Amino acid sequence: MRSDDGRRALTEVAELALSDSGRVADIATVRARFGDRTAALVETTLLRRRAAAKFADPSSWLFTDDALQQATTETVAAHRARRLAGARIHDVTCSVGAELAALRPVAALLVGSDIDPVRLAMARNNVPDVEVCRADALRPVTRDTVVLADPGRRSGGRRRFDPRAYAPPLDELFDAYRGRDLVVKCAPGIPFEQLGDLGFDGEIELCSSAGSVREACLWSAGLTEPGVRRRATVLDRGEQVTDADPDDCAVGPAGRWIIDPDGAVVRAGLVRQYATRHGLWQLDPDIAYLSGDELPDGVRGFEVLGEVGFDEKRLRRELAAHDAGACEILVRGVDVDPDALRRRLKLRGSQAVSVVIARIGTGAAGRAVAFICRSSR
Template identity: 70%
Template sequence: MVLQRHDHRGQTVLTFGRDDVTYLGSDAGAAALAEVARYPLTDASRLPDVAAIRARFGERSVALIETTLLRRKAVAKLGELADVSGWLFTDEALQQATAAPVARHRAVRLAGAVVHDATCSIGTELAALRSSVAVLLGSDIDEVRLAMARHNVPDVVLCRADALHPVTRDAVVLLDPARRSGGRRRFDPSAYVPALDGLLDAYRGRATVVKCAPGIDFEAVRHLGFDGEIEVTSAGGSVREACLWSAELATPGVRRRACVLDRDEVVTDADPDDCLVGPAGRWIIDPDGAIVRAGLVRHYAARHGLWQLDPDIAYLSGDHVPAGVRGFEVLDELPLREKVLRHALAQHDCGQLEILVRGVDVDPDALRRRLKPTGNTAISLVITRIGSGAGERTAAFLCRPSAAAR
């Protein structure tokens, strides 16, 4: 029976039981889900829709409605990975499930291997891996999620096991410790479930791939004894995860890697990093978040013939914009004084104002409200710190965004 609880924001969270999974995976459950799927369940129709579903399905209505809504959310996140229209989910499992482009990328790196997904949850990674690896096994300690995985990927061998107690040998072990509880993100690796230090200890000397939050402290990971490659991946314009590839799987000579899946670009710390520092040229470039998070801004700049505005700030400049990258054509450099900025924006007929900030304590939304642009032209304001000590200054660059940035 589905149970209800509340997360840290006071919002209702539903918890599935084994009987719910059994019912939802049965012929009767499939027929009921098909019927519920015909209801729009939008904000405007939800009350009468829920009332009608309850009248028809009684105590099963909660599980049916939740599954229907989760399937609709899953299409955008996982639709490229598999046909998820018939999958079963929990809300937290769907939130943590790897986005399709990232899962496919990992499957390519693991092609031909024997892989054990020891925290398989509802089966997302298994769906990505099953067509590319030599042998595949999934396991999880959560019996509800494991039952959902059996429904979602019935062609994969599954068993119930605790990830902290290895049950395989000579296999690459994929680990995805839970980083959410009650809707709240866990940022401390020791608060992961299982904890990251416990996982690293349990599989010391084994070939492992461990998914982590993108904001994880790299130095803290090294202090735990990890000596492999840290890969930061972005897709859809957002940084999705940091992934720890053990030394057995890492590319020789590479300790940090950034993968920008949207344009199939890879930057590593083995690349040249001979990047100059200088005043703004024609363009300012804001590197992808994966490159910034991986600490590979200089390597990226050297590859594309760009330079830094400041050695400690991620904004780059150059006379061209790399293909597919957002760029900002510099129209003017101004001091960070609101009267000066307001006058310059009016001169350029600014109406749509984007404000980007690095290294300066400025609230972009609050500043935008105070500047009150009323024109018709899209303008970007890039605000950054330049220099340090006695020579430190704040610069505001009035820019025209390139087509890729609009």
């Protein structure tokens, strides 16, 4: 597919819809024109279309399905590149080159390597101006570079949750580059409590974009600020919160607004730091919901219209009093299935409302509370 003939063939196939309803006919057209190259041409075209969710312009890129699933979203890769600007960098699991593409404008020196020859060939197509070579990530081939790694977290289409089951295993990666500046991309659900046992002593950064937590990134101690061990980065707002920030927020009853903090803030365990920065308070010290009389700029909030102890009959009556029809339900600390509850409520009103359900208090003093709200957007 890297030849001029292959590029022309891909250009032709890209003009076909390849929709679910017409895919069989379109594939027959491709087969009549290109014979045994049909599967590769169709797969590449479909992968490029899927890649548009991660890359601004993947129209000339080559992917495998697994490589695209693991490839870093362009906005997240660009953020990491900004943190590494001016460094000499070796991406030891470069795959098809997503990180290399973001790093090449800012790195003082850049090289990529991977053990998979197919992905290396794709990287040479995707980032032709970056030097890449075949190498095992656990056998260092450069010195005096920041090492960037993105271990594989899938096997047979299934996710691996044990860091020792990554490819390469996280503990072996830490051992191989002990004493070196190291950056490791991980799944956001990685068990943080295991990282110290594996030999990691640095910063864990959680990144979110477009409302979703995209990844956890591990930064060795030499690449972060003194005293920072957790960081939440909300790329949509250009905001960062760390565990070195003040965390002396109060706990109190709901004010005008309820705020559900960004998932990166929650996952990083930085709810109190975020609340303190924005003049908010917690509804409960063990629940991530925050409250305040003003909304932080650019943040979605829920304006409180009413409050009842959570009971389905009481909630139904309260929602009927607000002429509720469409109903968004958010839950923390209470065993409630929002979709099932919504069906049981059988609302018939004309107004769109949000219901925030949370457990307030602990032990015998704890109670489930439902806040009837109007969303800010």
